[in-house]
Amino acid sequence: MSRPRYGRGTLRRDLAAAVRRLEPRPGSVLVLLDRRAAVARRPIAAALADAGLPARWISWSASERRKTLAALERLGRAAVRAGVDRRSLLLAAGGGVTTDLGGFLAATLLRGIRWGAIPTTLLGLVDAALGGKTAVDLPEGKNLLGAFHPPQFVIGDLALLRTLPAREWSCGLGEVLKSALIAGEPLLRRLERTPPADLRRPGAATLRIAQDCADLKMEVVEQDPRESGLRKVLNLGHSFGHALEAAAGYRRLAHGEAVALGILCALRFGEDAGLLERAFSTRVRGLARRLGLPAAFPGRLPATTDLRRLLQRDKKARSGNLELLIPVRAGEILLLECVAPAAAAAAIRRELGATPTPDASA
């Protein structure tokens, strides 16, 4: 997959060009569209008409609660009824839930068809739509059923973000903060210097930052497409974040918000273990505040035992122990292996637990 170049108001032109380049030419196109991303409908329809490709549409209402096997089956059956065949192209237009589920649908439909991603959230543009990880959730945890199935192309058009609610901007900015910590000084400084209001609208500043984050992700993915080493760095904030997300429920804590809290917990772990300078964590916490990211757990934080159990569900856990990523300097992320879940749970409590909850096993 070539590196995507993002634009504003460019979806029709870029999509038509991308489908024309496909070899062999798709026989038909199936568009999976998130209803709340209706802003994408017209430019997609126009692009496919320009390219002379027949399109069938499946609309759905995306949400983390619906990123399930049941939804996959329902949408798969709808795709078959719509006449999908091996030469069909699936387009997934929506946020990370739609591109994760749509990509997995493409990976499994007829044993695999080609697909293209059209991210319509900031989180999708900077992270979720890129790199070919596709999945649905299981009741036991997030993204537990999935496949590596890279899209043929990712078309990013910032104009699609004009209908994005404020909370979704925060979610995207959580992943932007993660990318900046990995990328290092230039992106961190750009974030610190951009007026916060400009980071919450689809203007030139957001375009530049989204492009930088996408470039960073693609650079990492190209070196390690199946996450055997370097790509793990992109999970910064996620071991803590997934546990917090499951503890709070997806409605109360969205993915990007959980990642932001996960980064704060990782900083706390690193600080308390003497792995990083306080000046660095103060700087990152200040930037997180400036970006309007959450700093508190919504509701009552679970007991340490429960946090430990949730942390152990992490896909990266090995023999019950965790791999933790700790940002120690701009552009430098430390990978700690074999961390006891109890130590990670304790860091969450120190960071987010105002009043200690009794731990049954203590």
Ligand SMILES: NC(=O)c1ccc[n+]([C@@H]2O[C@H](COP(=O)([O-])OP(=O)(O)OC[C@H]3O[C@@H](n4cnc5c(N)ncnc54)[C@H](O)[C@@H]3O)[C@@H](O)[C@H]2O)c1
């Ligand atoms: N595959 C990966 O590498 C990867 C990386 C990061 C995150 N993810 C996944 O991404 C998901 C989170 O992505 P998300 O935050 O985009 O979630 P999402 O798809 O649920 O979108 C968030 C909300 O915004 C709405 N929405 C989407 N586009 C809109 C628009 N243009 N205008 C108005 N509303 C719009 C959606 O309907 C939804 O309510 C998680 O499931 C996470 O696991 C995947």
